[in-house]
Every structure is written in structure tokens, then in C-alpha cells.
Amino acid sequence: MSNAVSALQGKVAPGEVTIREAGLQGMIILRGDLADKKLRAVCTGISGVGFPAQGQANSEGKKGLCWMSPDEILVLVPYDEVAEAIAAIDKALTGTHYLAENVSDARAVLIVEGAFCREVIAKLAPVDLHPDTFKPGDFRRTRLGQVAAAFWMRDEDTFQVICFRSVAEYAFNLLAASAKAGQVGYFPS
Amino acid sequence: MLTLHCPYCGVDADETDLHAGGEAHLKREGPGASDVDFEDYLFMRENPKGVHFERWRHAYGCGKWFLAARCTNTLQVFGTYPAQTLEPPQEIKDKISAARPGWSWGNLT
Numbered sequence: 001m002s003n004a005v006s007a008l009q010g011k012v013a014p015g016e017v018t019i020r021e022a023g024l025q026g027m028i029i030l031r032g033d034l035a036d037k038k039l040r041a042v043c044t045g046i047s048g049v050g051f052p053a054q055g056q057a058n059s060e061g062k063k064g065l066c067w068m069s070p071d072e073i074l075v076l077v078p079y080d081e082v083a084e085a086i087a088a089i090d091k092a093l094t095g096t097h098y099l100a101e102n103v104s105d106a107r108a109v110l111i112v113e114g115a116f117c118r119e120v121i122a123k124l125a126p127v128d129l130h131p132d133t134f135k136p137g138d139f140r141r142t143r144l145g146q147v148a149a150a151f152w153m154r155d156e157d158t159f160q161v162i163c164f165r166s167v168a169e170y171a172f173n174l175l176a177a178s179a180k181a182g183q184v185g186y187f188p189s
Numbered sequence: 190m191l192t193l194h195c196p197y198c199g200v201d202a203d204e205t206d207l208h209a210g211g212e213a214h215l216k217r218e219g220p221g222a223s224d225v226d227f228e229d230y231l232f233m234r235e236n237p238k239g240v241h242f243e244r245w246r247h248a249y250g251c252g253k254w255f256l257a258a259r260c261t262n263t264l265q266v267f268g269t270y271p272a273q274t275l276e277p278p279q280e281i282k283d284k285i286s287a288a289r290p291g292w293s294w295g296n297l298t
Contacts, residue, residue: 068251070251143205
């Protein structure tokens with residue numbers, strides 16, 4: 001097997017809010033009937049987290065589940081366990097209408113960490129990120145600047161961002177510039 | 190700026206998250222249709238100053254198509270609803286009637 005590398009190979013932009021490329025992350029797109037018990041069971045079994053409600057993401061370390069659309073879920077597993085996870089999905093869902101695809105190498109994962117990470121994202125995305133509206137666990141697919149991206153809050157001081165690998169550098173630079181420009185102070189802390 | 194509620198993922202999506210898809214509730218004319226009907230289907234569109242029904246796609250979000258009822262004059266949004274329907278739900282029509290008594294659009298009133 002070839003030697004897999006992530007889009008920016010762990011690049012870091014340190015600062016009050018640090019932007020960090022997360023390195024290799026296993027990602028599986030699973031489309032199907034999200035109400036199906038077998039699908040839910042295999043997802044929670046693989047990721048070890050609860051099945052997310054609409055617009056939510058549950059994550060624990062390198063594992064997690066993100067609600068992408070009414071018929072699509074993103075399964076996060078460690079990079080080395082993707083083949084195993086897809087085999088488990090195939091086994092569980094044989095005979096039903098579904099699609100499971102390994103997209104690990106097609107996407108990049110960025111971590112935004114720091115006190116005003118909320119504002120770093122809010123400056124770039126057309127999303128209401130007020131602390132009362134967007135809370136840890138909330139997941140949103142939208143755009144960052146000019147590219148499509150998805151993000152959720154892991155906790156009060158951490159956002160995890162997923163974008164296409166081809167635009168990873170743009171997204172990284174964008175977030176780094178937003179962090180460097182500093183806090184706006186709009187949200188009550 | 191137009192903000193529409195996506196009925197599929199339940200978020201209020203900004204105009205820049207969306208892609209406009211033209212007029213809603215078009216009836217497709219297929220093989221066997223008369224030339225006039227087919228021309229209507231292909232080219233003839235409503236162009237109202239007031240109540241309008243449109244198709245929108247949550248392009249940067251869930252990727253689903255949905256329909257929106259809004260006023261082209263004031264940008265007031267009456268509501269959005271899933272695309273799997275031949276005409277707007279009664280609830281939306283009631284809202285429009287309350288705001289714009291006597292409205293009509295195509296065959297709808």
C-alpha cells in the first residue's frame with residue numbers, strides 16, 4: 001500500500017486561536033435510510049457514539065457520527081480502520097438500498113482551537129453562531145469563504161472543520177487569517 | 190439578503206448557501222404533447238411582482254431541492270416546503286391569503 005499523507009501533513013498556525021490540520025482521519029460517507037435500525041446499529045457499533053439527531057454530530061477522539069442530510073451520515077473512524085468499518089457496514093446492510101464510500105483521502109480535517117474560535121468561524125460562514133443558537137454538538141454544512149465546508153463544535157473552545165482536500169490550503173489560510181485578525185468581541189463570553 | 194428555512198435539514202440558510210432553480214410547480218410536457226403545450230412548458234414562465242413560487246437547492250448544505258413561496262416585491266417569505274408535491278400546502282396558501290388577499294399565481298389562488 002502507498003504511504004498515505006493528509007492534505008497539509010499536520011500544518012499548524014499557532015496563536016490565540018490555533019489552526020491545526022488534524023492529519024489522517026478515516027471518513028466514510030454512508031447514504032441510506034437513516035431511520036433503518038440496522039443502519040443505526042452498525043453506525044453506533046463502529047463509532048462507539050450515539051446516533052446524532054438532525055443537524056448534530058457526536059464525536060469522541062477520532063471516532064464519530066455526523067448528520068449530513070436526511071439520507072446521509074458521515075462515519076468517522078481512525079484512518080487504519082476504514083476498510084474494516086466498510087466491511088462491517090456491507091455485512092450489516094446487505095440487501096438494503098445504501099451506499100458506503102471511503103472518502104478519507106478526498107477530504108481534509110482542520111481543528112480550530114482557542115478562546116474565540118467561535119468568532120474565527122463566524123467571520124467566514126453565513127451561519128448564526130451565537131452561543132445560544134450554536135452549541136457543542138451542533139453540526140452545519142455550509143461554506144467557509146468561497147468553499148464548501150462542514151463544521152461542528154467538539155466543545156466550547158474547539159471547532160472541527162471538514163473540507164475537500166483540494167481546497168484544504170485555502171481553508172487553512174482563511175481560518176489562520178481570521179484567527180490572526182483577532183477577536184471581534186461580538187459574542188458574550 | 191434572502192434567508193430561507195430548509196425543510197430537510199431544518200436550518201435557516203442564507204442566500205449564498207442556496208442555488209436558485211427557477212419557477213416551481215412546472216408540469217412537464219412529454220412526448221405526445223402539442224407544440225403549444227411543449228412551448229409553454231419549456232419557455233413560458235410567470236414573472237410576477239408579488240407572490241411567487243420558486244425552486245431552491247440547499248447547495249452548500251444538505252443538497253436537497255425544496256420549494257419556497259415568497260413575494261418578489263418585498264422579499265417577504267411566506268414559507269418553504271419539500272419539493273415532492275404538486276401544489277403548495279394549504280397552510281402556506283393560508284399564510285399568503287392572510288398577507289396578500291386575492292392573490293393568484295398561474296392556476297393557484
